[in-house]
Amino acid sequence: MYNFEFEKPSTVADAVAALAGDEAQALGGGQTLIPTMKQRLASPSKLVSLSGIAEMQGVQREGASLTVGGAVSHADVAAQATDYPALAEMAGHIGDPAVRNRGTIGGSLANNDPSADYPAAALASAATVVTNAREIAADDYFQGMFDTALEDGEIITGVKFSVPQAANYQKFVQPASRFALVGVFVAKHADGVRVAVTGASEEGVFRWSEAEAALDADFSADAIAGLTLDPSDMIGDLHGTKEYRAHLVGVMTKRAVAAAA
Amino acid sequence: MPKDSGIGASPKRREDVRFLTGNGNYTDDINAHGQAYVHFLRSDIAHGTLNSVDTTAAAAMPGVVRIFTAADFEGVGGVPCGWEITDRHGNAMQEPKHPVLAEGKVRHVGEPIAAVIAESLEQARDAAEAIDLDIEELPAVVDMKAAVAEGSVKVHDDLTSNLCYDWGFVEENREAVNQAFQDAAHVTSLELVNNRLVANPMEPRVAIGEYNRSTDDSKLYTTSQNPHVIRLLMGAFVLGIPEHKLQVVSPDVGGGFGTKIFHYAEEAFCTFAAKACNRPVKWTSSRSEAFMSDAHGRDHVTKIELALDADNNFTALRTDTYANMGAYLSTFAPSVPTWLHGTLMAGNYKTPLIYVNVKAVFTNTVPVDAYRGAGRPEATFQLERVVDKAARELGVDPIALRRQNFITEFPYATPVAVEYDTGDYHATMDKLTEIADLSGFDARRKASVANGKLRGLGVNCYIEACGIAPSNLVGQLGARAGLYESATVRVNATGGLVVMTGSHSHGQGHETSFPQVIADMIGIDEGMIEIVHGDTSKVPMGMGTYGSRSLAVGGSAMVRATEKIIAKAKKIAAHLMEAADADIELKDGEFSVAGTDKSVAWGDVTLAAYVPHNYPLEDIEPGLEETAFYDPANFTYPSGAYACEVEVDPDTGKVSIERFSAADDFGNIVNPMIVDGQVHGGIGQGIGQALLEGCVYDEDGQLLSASFMDYAMPRADDVPFYSVDHSCQTPCTHNPLGVKGCGEAGAIGSPPSVVNAVVDALQSAGKTDVTHIDMPLSPGRIWAALNS
Structure with missing residues (x-):
């Protein structure tokens, strides 16, 4: 690890100011960034920890949406997102206890690892990514593997999930890392079904629109029995x-629908 | 009632008190006063010409003590190989030089090119980044068959080819074996891969070199399974330091699985650099370095053929194996695919004719050497897979086919040059049938099918050769070392014992089980016995711990030394009781005169030995300390029968192991709890190999599985609760304890059970064309097989 400056601001405004310098990097739970720095593959000149900002904490229900602070850990989402059980269940199965106690929702979404779980949850939930500067719809937020709509220095302060009528996340783990080899989050909303797939695509998380259309017509596992995905875009x-990943997307989607229905 | 002490009891492991409370003393826990830190600059390409290594800028970096390159090692020996194989034409194997730091070329990703010594590790790493390397990349060769093809890129320009040796065994049988195949009623043939593995002991390797300028003594702390062997190899062959000026210490060692047997360049470097810099230098491997510098295991590609007569008797066996050596010959690498593999090809069967061909090949990969089982898992896997396949082809029960061909009379001389002393293969198979509840399998399969799952049962046997080895025999086979073991038993004046053994625990619990043996011999409390190991200055000589040899060979040396102690103590007791030596009996720590009520306690005799006021000084010396070297007369031959039941999810190809049963014959058992643990761990590693672990290089020689993100180690939820039994005991006939060794059995016996079970599951779903799937049986591979 190379030397770096460290700041731990207590407000979003101070964090934004601290991130203004060249090569400053926001630090959530550090579950990706710190190992990368230890391997000397990243060398930010300054780390700005977001873990001391009170306004980025907390899980709140507001009508049909659930807002999770950007610095909330996976363990806290698992324990506190009781109004959105599928989300809580998903958060409770990220990594291992150490990862869940340190890793944050904002960190995961900002990193947008192609095998991470949260991108699938956010996309399927028609979530809104709230930053210090604006609100970004999930459909606009994810722009490919490790690529998002965030500008340099922009901080995810919270995530607003639309709580669906029914939802479930199915993850088939890669045996070594236990990240998602394929993960499918299915959410049935009043205005339609959304199916978000992580782990499978070279382009990162994506919505499986054919499955969504079929499930809009009939929300049952049988409805997608004949559907297949083009393997050429898969990892x-x-x-x-x-081919295996394309196949698993179908299997996991069916299982998620069966579990949610 | 179970015993609570001595042989056969299961006292809790005394070493666990310090291991489980964070008080172990591992090599990395040692910090020498004034030490500097080593960072190795390692090659990130698999093959290239090293045009120049410019350290000028790096040497001027803050904190840098000195930077070493190959130029600093002129006149220093290469890292030696401890075993020479003679090929089927009578020629010695090709043996390339293995420099401490890369010389002229780099030959695998991870090969050390330069070493920076600095005041801190971070400073050393900073400086390493400032070294200016000019490497001209060359095409790499990774695939073994490509490596021995005409016109292949050569890993070593000074060798004639990438073929280390072409070994035939037993060469004289070659034609007779071929004839038997001509005459066979049925031939079963199978091509398979024994996947390359990374051992990944929990503790990475560490080396600390120290030098005392006033005495010219060198000292190396290292994470080794055999510090004396390191002292010999490094002192005599690399650095030219005689044993009396070189101390090697391995304190607590956190797992090894074979990969800590070998002498590594980093050890020689730290010892050399400590003298050159006149200060202690310390290197601790990162996990990333471990993946690309610890010797890997397995990596065989094999074609095996089994010939049977019309009555399903095995008539001949023929194998053709390519064995990966990696870029250099690691310490015992040449012996693994040959003498530790070919000699086991008879397995549990009375196949009269066997021919084994092994081509050892250099590639641009990390060196490959012994890993838990070392050659024997490779032999067992191919044999038990081909027998299973033969049973399917013939439509006979795989257990019945095995039983029909079992060796039943002992001693049994195999056609592959070893003589099994004892065994009872029907007994272990009977026991397995019972503990695995094989009769209940059909019902369990029906339940699985009703649940949408496929269920398979895999059964196999294994035999292994442990307790290595008779020195005169291995000398004829090319070993450059003897394989005896030594022990010194020092009895203190007040009766306590210190046992200095050349065996060295790296997790096996020697500090608990060894005292059980001696306590039984004398009849004293185990708490009076202390085990000392892992330090060349304290133990006279040692060949170390591997090949399931510690109790069989090291334990036998202890027994012999203790017998000498008892013989001398009896003379002292006879003197004290004014009786004849021959009349003295030792029981429960008391010496008595046969037929009388006279007795003296153990402690009275030991005190007399050191306070010899009333003592037979004219006949024997004072003191009570004896040393024995034990050289085994034969290998030991543990054997067993294993059964695995799997469920396969046909939608995803995911395998779950539902039941795993092991019936082993280890001969006599000293500590059943420790034996259970050894078997559990071995099976866990075997399941890891079968389902999860795979070390993968791309065609450019880049290591794709270079971290735990991509190399899958078995976790607790990947393995079931095991059913383990070792009540079948045919004691070894040639060592004093009648023990056979249990350290590797689980890893040897389990991979074929898992693969046999998965193939059975797929066949039960009508996939009769699936006769084999290569390990690891990842979900994707099984799904592909199901949909082939």
Whole structure:
């Protein structure tokens, strides 16, 4: 690890100011960033910790939406998002206890790892990513592997989830990392079903629109029985071929629908 | 009632008090006064010409003590290989030089090119980044068959090819074996891969070099399974330091699985640099470095063929194996695919004719050497897979086919040059049938099917050769070392014992089980016995711990030394009681005169030995300390039968192991709890190999599985509760304890059970064309097989 400056502001405004310098980097729970720095693959000149900002904490229900502060840990979402059980269940199965106690929702969404769980939850929930500067719809937020709509220095202060009528997340884990080899979050909203897939695509998290259309007509596992995905866009690596991932998306979608229905 | 002490009892492991409370003393816990830190600059390419290594800028960086390159090692020996194989034409194997730091070329990702010594590790790393390397990348060769093809890129330019040796065993049988295949009623053939593994002991390797300028003594602390072997190899072959000027210490060692047997360049470097810099230098491997510098295991590609007659008797076996050596020959690498593999190809069966061909190949990968089982898992896997396949082809019960061909008379001389002393393969199979509830399998399969799952049962046997080894035999086979073990038993004046053993625990619980043996011999409390190991200055000599040899060989040395102690103590007791030596009996820590009520306590005799006021000084010396070297007369041959039941999810290809049962014959058992633990751990590693672990290189020689993000280690929820039994005991006939060794059995016996079970599950779903799937049986591979 290279030397760096460290700041721990107590307000979003101070954090934004601290991030203004060159090569400053926001630090959530550090579950990706710190190991990367230890391997000397990242060398921010300054880390700005977001863990001391009270306004980025808390899980609140407001009508049909659930707002999770950007610095809330996975463990806290698992324990506190009781109004959105599928989200709480998903958060309770990220990584291991150490990861869940340190890692944050804002950190996960800002990193947008192609195998992370939160991007699927946010996309399927038609979530709104709230930053210090604006609100970004999930459909506009995820822009490919490790790529998001965030500008330099922009901080995710919270995430507003639309609590669906029914939802479920199914994860098939990669055996070594236990990240999602394929993860599918299915959410049935009043205005339609959303199916978000993580782990599978070279483009990062995506919505499976054919499945959504079929499930809009009939929210049952049978409704998507004949659907297939084009393997050519899928990730192929030592843990699974493109064809296998495309197949698993179908299996996990069916299981999520069956569990949610 | 179970015993509470001595042989056969299961006292809790005394070493666990310090291990479980964070008070272990591992090498990395040692910090020498004034130490500097080493960081190795390692190659990030698999093959290249090293045009120049410019350290000028790096040497001027803050905190840098000195930077070493190959130029600093002129006149220093290479890292030696401890075993020479003679090929089937009578020629010695090709043996390339293995420099401490890369010389002229880099040959695998992770090979050390330069070493920076600095006041802090971070400063050393900073400076390493400032080293200016000019490397011209060359095409890499990773695939073994490509490596031995005409016109392949050569890993070593000074060798004639990438073929280390072409070994035939037993060469004289070659034609007879071929003839038997011509005459066979049925031939079953199978091509398979024994996947490359990374050992990944919990404790990474560490080396600390120290030098005392006033005495010219060198000292190395290292994470080794055999510090004396390191002292010999490093002192004699690399650095030219005689044993009396070189001390090697391995304190607590946190797992090894074979990969800490070998002498590594980093050890020689730290010892050398400590003298060159005149201060202690310390290197601690990161986990990332471990993946690309610890010797890997397995990595065989094999074709095996089994010939049977019309009555399903095995008539001949023929194998053709490519064994990966990696870029250099690690300490015992050449012996693994040959003498530790070919000699086991008879397995539990009376196959009369066997021919094994092994081509050892250099590639641009990390060196490969012994890993838990070392050659024997590779032998067992291919044999038990081909027998299973033969049973399917013939439509016979796989257990019945095995039983029909079992060796039943002992001693049994195999056609592959070893003689099994004892065994009872029907007994372990009977026991397995009972503990695995094989008769209940059909009902369990029906329940699984009703649940949408496929269920499979895999059964296999194994035999292994442990307790290595008779020195005169291995000498003929090319070993450059003897394989005896030594022990010194020092009895103190007040009766307590210190046992200095050349065996060295890296997790096996020697400090608990060894005292059980000696306590039984004398009849004293185990708490009076202390085990000392892992330090060349305290133990006379040692060949170390591997090959399930510690109790069989090291324990036998202890027994012999203790017998000498008892013989001398009896003379002292006879003197004290004014009786004849021959009339003295020792029981429960009391010496008595046969047929009388005269007795003296153990402590009275030991005190007399050191306060010899009333003592037979004209016949024997004062003191009570004896040393024995034990050289085994034969290998030991543990054996067993294993069963695995799996469920396969046909939608995803995911395997879950529902039941795993192991019936082992380890001969006599000293501590059943420790034996259970060894078997559990071995099976866990075997399941890891079968389902999860795979070390993968791409075609450019980049290591794809270079961290735990991509290399899957078995976790607690990947393995079931095991059903383990070792009540079948045919004691070894040639060592004084009648023990056989249990450290590797689980890892040897379990991979074929898992694969046999998965193939059975797929066949039960009508996939009769699926006769084999290569390990690791990842969900994706199984799904592909189900949909082939």
